[in-house]
Amino acid sequence: MKTIHISHPHNLKREDFPKSVMALGFFDGIHLGHQEVIRTAKNTADQAGVKTSVMTFYPHPSAILKKGCEPKEWITPLDDKMKIIESLEADFLYIVDFSPQFASLSPEEFIEQYIIEFNVCHIVAGFDFTFGKFGKGTIENFQEYAKGRVNSTAVAKLSKQDQKVSSTRIRGLLREGDVAYVAQLLGRPYDVKGIVIEGDKRGRRMGFPTANIGLSDLYIIPPTGVYAVKAEIEGASFNGICNVGYRPTFYQKRPDQPSIEVNLFDFDEEIYGKQIRVEWHKRLRNEKKFDNMNDLIEQITKDKHAAIRFFKERKLAEI
Numbered sequence: 001m002k003t004i005h006i007s008h009p010h011n012l013k014r015e016d017f018p019k020s021v022m023a024l025g026f027f028d029g030i031h032l033g034h035q036e037v038i039r040t041a042k043n044t045a046d047q048a049g050v051k052t053s054v055m056t057f058y059p060h061p062s063a064i065l066k067k068g069c070e071p072k073e074w075i076t077p078l079d080d081k082m083k084i085i086e087s088l089e090a091d092f093l094y095i096v097d098f099s100p101q102f103a104s105l106s107p108e109e110f111i112e113q114y115i116i117e118f119n120v121c122h123i124v125a126g127f128d129f130t131f132g133k134f135g136k137g138t139i140e141n142f143q144e145y146a147k148g149r150v151n152s153t154a155v156a157k158l159s160k161q162d163q164k165v166s167s168t169r170i171r172g173l174l175r176e177g178d179v180a181y182v183a184q185l186l187g188r189p190y191d192v193k194g195i196v197i198e199g200d201k202r203g204r205r206m207g208f209p210t211a212n213i214g215l216s217d218l219y220i221i222p223p224t225g226v227y228a229v230k231a232e233i234e235g236a237s238f239n240g241i242c243n244v245g246y247r248p249t250f251y252q253k254r255p256d257q258p259s260i261e262v263n264l265f266d267f268d269e270e271i272y273g274k275q276i277r278v279e280w281h282k283r284l285r286n287e288k289k290f291d292n293m294n295d296l297i298e299q300i301t302k303d304k305h306a307a308i309r310f311f312k313e314r315k316l317a318e319i
Ligand SMILES: Cc1cc2nc3c(=O)[nH]c(=O)nc-3n(C[C@H](O)[C@H](O)[C@H](O)COP(=O)(O)O)c2cc1C
Pocket: 198, 199, 200, 201, 202, 203, 204, 208, 209, 210, 211, 212, 226, 241, 242, 243, 246, 247, 248, 249, 250, 261, 262, 263, 286, 287, 288, 289, 290, 296, 300, 303
């Protein structure tokens, strides 16, 4: 996939682009609804024998349109979003700098400069996609503005439990810790990437060495508590348990940031400085203050069994 960053105004010409079917949206999380939009674009492009392109925006449009209300943390920061869009077999990703000038384009100007000039023969967007100043352009009135020069497909609303699958809903669920339901809406577990950093080295003495993680991007961190996770290090995957929290058993004063630490099962290697990817599968319990270290060790042993049981039952359910 070729990724092209574009700032407004651009001086690219129609000849600079291969003919394509384009999926449009911000696409934070690339959830099941987004996947449907991108797959529809891909299928339409394949049938027409042209390329598949995706247009997304950076920063989030609400950083300009509803200043102060924009998300500050992401389900998929840009780097992850790019990788997932690539895995959906898009040929081109256009990342348009969402500036005030770009936001004030009329629907007609947007179509001229970003659809016609981009050699797009067909656009695909969700039922609620809007474009142009004041969001006047919609997927329904797109044809009026495009004057028949570009085809369009509106993807119907995808809902779960009578609610639209949306990035906003998934961000809310992550903040509540409902990582199991998030996995259903994403079609894959929520994951974050980071580097293994040094902790207090107490974990090993407790019989539960933990990889402390320094996140590599502005991810949404699920709330404090204990989770069943899988972690990938150098291409190998391990089951484990993760604690997000302030370790109240050992710290009277709450540190500024919660720590994210993972104990991996059947793993005993030195991994400081290595890259780690953590998948969040199930929330197990709240973080608690224990009277002594032995009580905490007893609880973590139970957490480990709960996680082992969870992964075992899920494996059986898959058979
Ligand atoms: C699965 C798991 C559950 C944990 N639960 C708690 C808890 O409920 N309360 C708490 O104070 N610390 C909890 N901890 C954090 C431990 O206190 C921490 O792992 C230990 O202090 C080692 O820290 P270190 O890696 O910085 O050496 C938990 C850790 C893990 C791995």
